[in-house]
Amino acid sequence: MTEATWLWGKPGWQHLNPHVWMKDHEFRFVGLVPLLTRMAVVRLADHSLWAWSAVPLTDREVKELNEWGQLKFVIAPNVFHHFFLGPMKQKYPKAIFYATPGLEKRRKDFKFDRIASIETPQDWQNEFELRILRGSRFYTECLILHKPSRTLFVVDMLFHQKECRHPWINLAWKAYGVLNKVTSSPICRRLVWNRAEARKLFQEILTWDFETLIMSHGEIVQNGGKEKLREALWWLKI
Ligand SMILES: [Fe+2]
Numbered sequence: 001m002t003e004a005t006w007l008w009g010k011p012g013w014q015h016l017n018p019h020v021w022m023k024d025h026e027f028r029f030v031g032l033v034p035l036l037t038r039m040a041v042v043r044l045a046d047h048s049l050w051a052w053s054a055v056p057l058t059d060r061e062v063k064e065l066n067e068w069g070q071l072k073f074v075i076a077p078n079v080f081h082h083f084f085l086g087p088m089k090q091k092y093p094k095a096i097f098y099a100t101p102g103l104e105k106r107r108k109d110f111k112f113d114r115i116a117s118i119e120t121p122q123d124w125q126n127e128f129e130l131r132i133l134r135g136s137r138f139y140t141e142c143l144i145l146h147k148p149s150r151t152l153f154v155v156d157m158l159f160h161q162k163e164c165r166h167p168w169i170n171l172a173w174k175a176y177g178v179l180n181k182v183t184s185s186p187i188c189r190r191l192v193w194n195r196a197e198a199r200k201l202f203q204e205i206l207t208w209d210f211e212t213l214i215m216s217h218g219e220i221v222q223n224g225g226k227e228k229l230r231e232a233l234w235w236l237k238i
Helices: 061-068 085-090 167-176 187-189 195-205 226-234
Strands: 020-029 033-043 046-053 070-076 098-099 128-136 139-146 151-154 212-215
Touching: 020 061, 020 151, 033 061, 033 212, 061 070, 070 085, 085 098, 098 128, 128 187, 139 187, 139 195, 151 226, 212 226
Parallel strands: 046 070, 070 098, 151 212
Antiparallel strands: 020 033, 033 046, 128 139, 139 151
């Protein structure tokens, strides 16, 4: 796998392993800033599919996904990642849509079927662990372990931005302090108001068995993900 494989919107599904597919989507944040965001799909033991952080899909991508399995679950895993839920529901009206706690208040126009909670994995055949990072009233995020693939899904708390084809974006990431390293998002850090609670949460998560980190923005970490996460959480003094 090369850097270019994962960066800046290589079209189509990328098959990470027999359990996980990913799709990167470049969009214009606030209509201006090109930003790559990622969707992932996990195939469960019964070959049904679970989708994380929806992005727009072409007809061809929908066809390929449907050949892989029946999409049953879609989770909007933090309060910021909900822009593409509408088109997803149009394509998959029978799927069960989950909201991270608090998102249902921001998206009153969208009918979620359930609010994510620690009980949620029972619906997902016990293949997952899920915890809620309740940063503040402005920020909640689901941290999700897929046990069979030993993958931890983190939305915005972690970034891994590598240099891209937009020089001014590289400068912006560098100024923001997140270029070319796995690090926590400075904005998300500031939105975690109860650090003692966050510390306790991540202490538990660091006991989980995972190797791979999939985050929404930047290159994934395939090996050594737990150590990278621990390093990125220096501000929690774990
Ligand atoms: Fe994001």
